[in-house]
Amino acid sequence: MRLGQLAPDFHQAMVALDAAAAKGLDPAVSELIRLRASQVNGCAFCVDMHGHDARALGIPEQKVLAVTAWRETPFFTGRERAALALTEAVTRLGEHGVPDDVYDEAAHVFGEDELARVVAMAVTINAWNRIGVATRMSPAVRHDHRGV
Numbered sequence: 001m002r003l004g005q006l007a008p009d010f011h012q013a014m015v016a017l018d019a020a021a022a023k024g025l026d027p028a029v030s031e032l033i034r035l036r037a038s039q040v041n042g043c044a045f046c047v048d049m050h051g052h053d054a055r056a057l058g059i060p061e062q063k064v065l066a067v068t069a070w071r072e073t074p075f076f077t078g079r080e081r082a083a084l085a086l087t088e089a090v091t092r093l094g095e096h097g098v099p100d101d102v103y104d105e106a107a108h109v110f111g112e113d114e115l116a117r118v119v120a121m122a123v124t125i126n127a128w129n130r131i132g133v134a135t136r137m138s139p140a141v142r143h144d145h146r147g148v
Contacts, residue, residue, distance in 0.1 A: 001135040014127065021120035024113065027057055032080055033087045033118065034125045035067050040091045041129035048139030082106040083118050090122040 004011040022030045031054040038046035054064045066073045070084050086106040089098040107115055131137075 003131060003135050014124075014131070018124050018128070021117060021124040023117070025117040025121060026079075028054070028059055029080060029083050029118070030121055031057055031059065032067060032076075033083055033121045034128075035064070036070070036084050036087050037091045037122060037125040038129055038132075039068055040088060041126065041133060043129040043132040043137070045132045045137035045139050046125070046129055048142075052142070079109050082109045086118055087122045087125075090119065091126055 031050055034050040035047065035054055038050055051064055055061060060075075063075045066075050067084070070076050070081065076084065082105045085102045086098065089102045106118060110118055
């Protein structure tokens with residue numbers, strides 16, 4: 001389904017929501033949030049896009065590939081770890097909500113304004129993921145310098 005063509009007003013509102021969420025947030029943190037939520041939600045289109053976008057921002061390949069196992073690697077800063085933990089908690093929002101320790105750590109490393117943007121970005125990418133999964137979006141094959 002081509003949601004952008006069939007519901008252009010909704011699609012434009014989502015694009016505006018994404019831009020608003022990202023405003024004032026470190027672009028690398030934004031992409032890591034987008035990538036991790038997309039992985040958790042199984043949105044292949046978004047995983048491909050945000051992995052590509054993260055590399056374009058200069059995030060090293062090793063770090064991009066390690067997002068799925070961020071807790072077990074030394075590659076992420078304290079701010080990135082707090083953003084990833086909060087993103088996972090928002091994405092897997094269960095019966096008991098976001099754990100206090102996860103929220104408190106994020107509140108400790110991010111100022112109030114930036115914390116609001118981290119939450120906004122996690123919420124926004126979860127909405128995008130649900131669109132991507134529900135409409136069966138699939139990434140296009142990319143051909144890099146190795147022919148892969």
